[in-house]
Amino acid sequence: MAQKPSIPKGTRDFNAEEVAKRSYIMETIKKQFQLYGFQPIETPSFENSETLMGKYGDEGDRLIFKILNSGDFMSKFSEFFILRTVRFFEANLISQIKKDILPKDDLLNDDTKASDFYEKFFKQNILKDDYNLNFKIFDENYNSLVYLSYLDNKDLAEGLFNGSDIDESFVAFEGEKKKNAFRLAEIIFSRWILKYSNRLSSIICEKALRYDLTVPFARYVVQHQNEIEFPFKRYQIQPVWRADRPQKGRFREFYQCDADVVGSKSLFQEVEFIQLYDSVFTSLKLEGVTIKINNRKILSGIAEVIDAHDKLIDFTVALDKLDKIGEEKVKDEMRSKGISEDGISKLQPLFSLQGDFGDQVGSLKSILNASEVGLKGIEELEFINTAISNLGLKTAKLQLDVTLARGLNYYTGAIFEVSAPEDVKMGSIGGGGRYDDLTSIFGKPDTSGVGISFGLGRIYLVLEELGLFPETITEATKVLFLSFGSEEAMASLEAVSKLRESGVKAEIYPDAITSGKQMKKQMTYANRRHIPFVVLVGEEELKSGMFALKNMETGAQEKLGLQELLSTLQ
């Protein structure tokens, strides 16, 4: 049964040229990482779901690829659910709902009451079960569903719940009653699945593909803290997976490329990361990138000064448009987002932020002179800028950008973003920052870290656009031996083996030429694969022990002995 082959949307196959180019970028970055003292680690492609879930916000959780448990994942759960529900009936809890919670609608609409009910009756009576309690499905939603199903299936439910006053009773059903209880439980189960299938995934998927490298890194640091020397400088280049809607330039599988240091608060780390960016892009011959820097503390300071702690993003988004829409329209936007006139007037110096790093810092100081955190941010920026000025950058430039507001959920100090040279239209090709408390989610608090990442996909596009990939990296086979017959092939293979030992990429066409047509086919093969040299070993060459070497570009042909052949091709 033939299938028309395809791959999942948002994924890619890479051919030899693409693999070579991607690998060139990764190897260049890797080399610099190592020169800067970073050590490689690798983590598994999938982590326990609980390691990842809840770390990226609701949207992130939705985009995590979950891996189905192996074996009979579903029946285990459904059997458990149904048995548990029958026990719920047997514990006479429906009559409790009927009796105790009035008006009944409250139970369905009032979370607190439902929750109380849950606490009071359900946990006491039901959760003695030895089964994995992590399922966390028997909550107020479940109660509501049971109650609704009860109302909806009175004929079935009739007789199950006799309305007795027994509070803590537990009567095992039998016969018709048992049958009806199971039937109702089955209905409740399918309704639960219909309604709460989003919660099903955490039950039937205990593993998930990693969504980024940062959370697995944090997990790694905590798990291996006793084997690690801190400060720990690690790099990691591995694929990550996101169930994003596929679109141009956005894929469901892509590499991330991160370097981080954890366990040091020294600002020299920030300085070194700026140097690292400069070194990597210089090595890639990508000159003129802009490394933008900001500091979360400055943004906090501004928010403090204008009394708008919750409007950081609105404020930066608006300010970012200054070049495009002008001062007045930016102010209008700020007003529309609820920033006060007083606040806007305090921001006035921001609208004329100009000049070099020092001038800009001067303007910022005039705004932030009343904010302790803001001034701390300025002090950090100045330290970093002074250090970089002293050390000098090779080809990149460092630029203060107060509108830079990426990662506000986790960055606590420096924020970085790298832009491609101005003539290339491309978003950021790298970013990073300092986070003060990455590992506390896994039980290791107070471990400051700072890190940067490289956007491999975009760097690839930029290098492609600017023609910066070295030609040598895609050079595959250097010489192809044509094949005229078994004896000739054997002689060729001896030469091929010698060439390979000398480090020359050499091939022999496997099938023998028996006609002019096949000769042409082999030459075409060499041409299409951009193999620069072809060797012909025919009857004559076999006798003389010579090799006819043909330059595929010039067409020139010469006869050489083995040693000459080796030295020519090497």
Add this chain to the structure above:
Amino acid sequence: MAQKPSIPKGTRDFNAEEVAKRSYIMETIKKQFQLYGFQPIETPSFENSETLMGKYGDEGDRLIFKILNSGDFMSKFSEFFILRTVRFFEANLISQIKKDILPKDDLLNDDTKASDFYEKFFKQNILKDDYNLNFKIFDENYNSLVYLSYLDNKDLAEGLFNGSDIDESFVAFEGEKKKNAFRLAEIIFSRWILKYSNRLSSIICEKALRYDLTVPFARYVVQHQNEIEFPFKRYQIQPVWRADRPQKGRFREFYQCDADVVGSKSLFQEVEFIQLYDSVFTSLKLEGVTIKINNRKILSGIAEVIDAHDKLIDFTVALDKLDKIGEEKVKDEMRSKGISEDGISKLQPLFSLQGDFGDQVGSLKSILNASEVGLKGIEELEFINTAISNLGLKTAKLQLDVTLARGLNYYTGAIFEVSAPEDVKMGSIGGGGRYDDLTSIFGKPDTSGVGISFGLGRIYLVLEELGLFPETITEATKVLFLSFGSEEAMASLEAVSKLRESGVKAEIYPDAITSGKQMKKQMTYANRRHIPFVVLVGEEELKSGMFALKNMETGAQEKLGLQELLSTLQ
């Protein structure tokens, strides 16, 4: 909420040393692949489930990791199931079951009758639906389940099916009838899930992690056949995932490392693959590996001669024990597996297979002289052996092994397996063979291929056991600058930058020393990380512009200017 961090069973974290050693193996193999003219490709980590399922046998299917569909994967399915089932009732099919299939038990026990029923009624009446028909759930099992649920819920079903004679009628239910129909459908749904959850996975998981590199490669070849020049020599080094029970040395995520040629039947490919194995293991300094070779055609020939086509594996398993249990016991085992006395006596020459390749081939010929396919196999073996004898191997040896029977499901010609040197107890460290029809499953028939793979995990263990990893590969940072203060750090960083530019892996300890204790901490850091040199830039050095270089092994210390420092460390 702190979690105790862990990783899924069967997966691994790799630290810097492990990454470096693994990468050394992969880079060595990669280099040889390229010298032999193989081109790299990469395929996505997950494929469409249908690309993988059914390609590895039932056991393989079970071990494929399935990825849950994103979004509301389950309710989409359950709603569809329930609606479809209600429509089933509305089409009056239960009465068809009651009326037409007698005795009723037959429907439940006789697949043919159930299948007929399905063909006749169900497809006609129901499958007009525009929904994805690939669900393939509405089959005889479904019918049985519906019927059982009907019998089990007569009170509910009563009134739904009036036993009318209408054959092709379709009456939309309303009111109480509709309610009962949905209720019964919900019961059927939950029962289906309870009973057929193994089929649920193919519905809610349309993607799956790749299980090997061969099937994705076949898919790649067919999908990209118009961009590929044949014969196509490709290599691929990527992780694969299997839900195997984790055990010592067996992991759920591991790298495969394959080289294949498709599109040529020339036996020179086999010859080159043997050379390639030899080149790789010689490059890894792993000398004395044995490359075992067999040919599927010889096994087929033997089976033909002894008239036991279905006992190939029994036969080879028994023969493989010859060294351990002796000729008589091997014969006993063959008898117990049903191989005839006549057959066993024909095999007599196999029991004295000895001597070099030529001698063994001689014995085989005496057995196989009546088998055309067997003699073809011998001819192929002889061709390969002659070529290898002429060309010579560097450190490996080639050995005929008639008991080699891996991959009998797909190999059609040569079969390879590589054993580590005899003093290392380790299973095979590589294997491969020729397959005549890999790509036909994806619609491209008659494309012969041959390939080999390297067992990275086991090669790692062998190199470790024999101490064959070069020391240099795990050498990380070469020099650490201690940090005595901000000014000193700045001077150090200038030197560090220069060192890095000269290709020296250099670091500066980020936090300043303010006490003897911290001094000790930084020295310990250098020691634990095996950093061979430490540089101290204190107040004195800052004034004089000198650097105090300490050799951590000898303890020797000297003061150097920047240029001297560079040339010493380079």
